[in-house]
Amino acid sequence: MFYREVGEFKTSYPQDSESFAIGLDKYGYYFILIIAFGIIPFLVNDYWANAVFVPFLVWAVASLGLNILTGHCGQISLGTGGFMAVGAYSCYKLMTSFPDLNIIFCIIISGVITAAVGILFGIPSLRIKGFYLAVATLASQFFLVWLFNRVPWFYNYSASGQISTPERSVFGVLVTGPNVQPWAQYLICLLFAFGLAWGARNLTRGSLGRSWMATRDMDIAAEIIGVNLLKAKLSAFAISSFYIGIAGALFFSVYLGAVEATEAFGINQSFLVLFMIIIGGLGSILGSFIGAAFMVLFPVLLKNILVGWWQWDAAIATHLEFISVGILIIVFLIFEPHGLAQLWRLLKQKLRLWPYPH
């Protein structure tokens, strides 16, 4: 009834290719932005920031990255954890080696370094496909984590093998370290997540994005049309790793403050991000956010109910989480391989035609 394009006339091609073509979508989007930037920062407390909002935003950035590579370009990667580790340790080395460098630049440069590492590990994708590639990316996962664990230079020879973030501020506001305010943590992650999501949207609707999707859907035809597969695949690896590296840097510096490579960036983190994009929706920006929200909220919810209300052991909650996530993945792959984002699209399609579906 209310949700339709009747009465909205597109008079130019740029208008026609806008991100939110239907008015209501556009207002919904502005509404969310106002809440995210204007209201939540004033309300957020330590628990909500650290249990929900900050991890959600950090994982959303990682999902955006993996979704570019896997969802848009069709290359599976199980090395996300390893690449996040590259981002985190680059950020740590930059912060400690150049104490005067602004943290924002540290995080962005960490992304660039991760992109370079991503290109290196993406080279095999030129020759191998599908699960061959997936297993090859496991090499980056295991090798990188081992590297940060075993080469003391990376953790500045600290006795514990951990890295912990020094205090840094942006415009006089502390954003890292133990004394950081929850709203500052939240805002800096939000800024990165918003900027990167906007960039991802632009990239995926332009010619680079089309070259990725063409590679995913039919690589031979893409090549014959003039897509340079080498460039398409490596650029997807680079940009995806850039995003994941930034996620890793935020994960370490803003969110956790102190990490140890094997624990924080193990193979389960790689799966976590993969699950986010499967459940959220492969090849969808919105899906990256939905998936991240789901995978962050679900364990919190489970824990609150089982441990908080029913007083069960935390271990059981963890086991049940694994079981349900496993089942969910299989169910989604069987019934809706395009994830929650597709369900959302279908719902909107129904709504657009309601109440006269024919």
Next chain:
Amino acid sequence: MQTLLFALEVSLNGFMTGILYSLVALGFVLIFKASGVFNYAQGVMVLFAALTLVGLQQGIVPFEHLINNLFGTSIHGFGWNMPTLLALLLTLLTMLLLAWLVEKLILKHLVNQNPVILFMATIGLAYFLEGFGDLMWGADVKKLDIGVPMGISDTVESTTYDWFGYGFFIDRLDITASIVAALLVIGLTIFSQYSKTGRALRAVADDHQAALSVGISLRQIWVIVWSIAGLVALIAGIFWGSKSGVQFSLSLVALKALPVLMLGGLTSIPGAIVGGLLIGVGEKLFDFLVGPMIGGATENWFAYVVALVFLLFRPQGLFGEKIIERV
């Protein structure tokens, strides 16, 4: 001379680990050939089999933790130990049941899907099994002892001392494991080459449609190969579990069969065997020769990096066939 002998000892140990890699890789190859599924869950299946075996043997009540939490009871085991043989049999049955359920609940619904989707589904399965195994039997590290001889073999040590003046330290568990695994590898190879089921299996691997049209039941074949994979997982679980305790890292060790497989070529049985031995010897030797210089524990990644570099130059693996792309 001393170093050389030491390296030889290391290689021998690696060779024996390699046989187990070959065995697990063989489980992968059979599933891949018959159903085109790249089974990521194989590693967790090893863990799950070992967990079930220990749990049954030690008389742990399944889900006792969950039951205790649900009903406020405090059950801690049945209070008896199950005979090893019975526990083995029941574990095998569990693995067969698992194979049947996987076909019934997952594969059946994903026929003709993109292989990558199937691969991701097996990652989901791996996650499920990991949580399920822990929930059923508890997540603590368990000691597995089913009477396989363990400890350094005195015979080998004294014989080699007589020969070289240097005694080799070889674990009796490793010797037993490699003999059992080698027998199983031979058995499986013969099975897939000469038995009627084996022939059907190869037919399915060649062309699903054609196999169906001559009356081979695809789903039956799938249950069979997943059962074989379950059996393989059980064997590997017994030996690796006895060696280092039953815990999560077991699944990561078993996962090394993946790079082994890629080295050998996904569809090649000889490839799986040779690849397993190469990786087994290679990773031990590398850790022995290069490891100390770069911080050790290189076994975590050696297999993967070798596979990655190797695939750069020969994407089809050692024994795989070259793919001609068509338009």
Next chain:
Amino acid sequence: MNETEVTDKVDTLMDIKKVTLRFGGVKALSDVSFNIKESEIRAIIGPNGAGKSSMLNVINGFYTPQEGEIWFQGKRRPKLKPHQIAYQRIARTFQNIALFEGMTVLDNMMTGRMIYMKSGLLPQLLWWGKAEREETENRMIVERIIDFLEIQHIRKTPVGMLPYGLQKRVELGRALAAEPKLLLLDEPMAGMNNEEKEDMCRFILDVNEELGTSIALIEHDMGVVMDLADRVVVIDHGEKIADGLPDQVRNDQNVIDAYLGVAH
């Protein structure tokens, strides 16, 4: 149209000289030579498995022949990657439709204009300046092709959801989006009903006449070939067995033998 006139007045666009292609021990093409002239419709025919598709694959660089030369626009073509050959404005369609199924019709056709997209990473990331301008300019050209092929109504439909006949048309559209000098069509009418075939013939003729695009076409329907083609080359068992005007080829004894089967 008078065929001889067409073939006489124009230059050679592509010259294929003694091309031999092997897969291991199997010879897919042996010593095949023929040429394609500017603005002509050149049919390649032959029985199944004769090597016709391999020939197209050689022309657009997907296969590299072991022997022989390919001359394009008067220059010998060095060994190039398929995506480089696309920049020489050679476009094609495929025997089994090779569209990008997860993308809309519009996106498929915009991908067809890949070789004209030049904006860098940063403008694309910011959707700014050149990137946005380029998008709009190319969209206008694509929209003209959409009008020409009469597929306006499915512009934003994912191609995976379209029926076969329309998919074939979209694939032609994607190839046309590259504004090719040479258009390779691999069985553009396979599996179509008569009405769809007529539409497709009309599109092919229009493209050829209005834009002067040279077309090399593989087709099994002899009626279509005789109607459309200016000249026909016949391949059998990887060898060229006849080459000439449709009427000459039709009466050639070798061709009749190849099609009807004769003891070799």
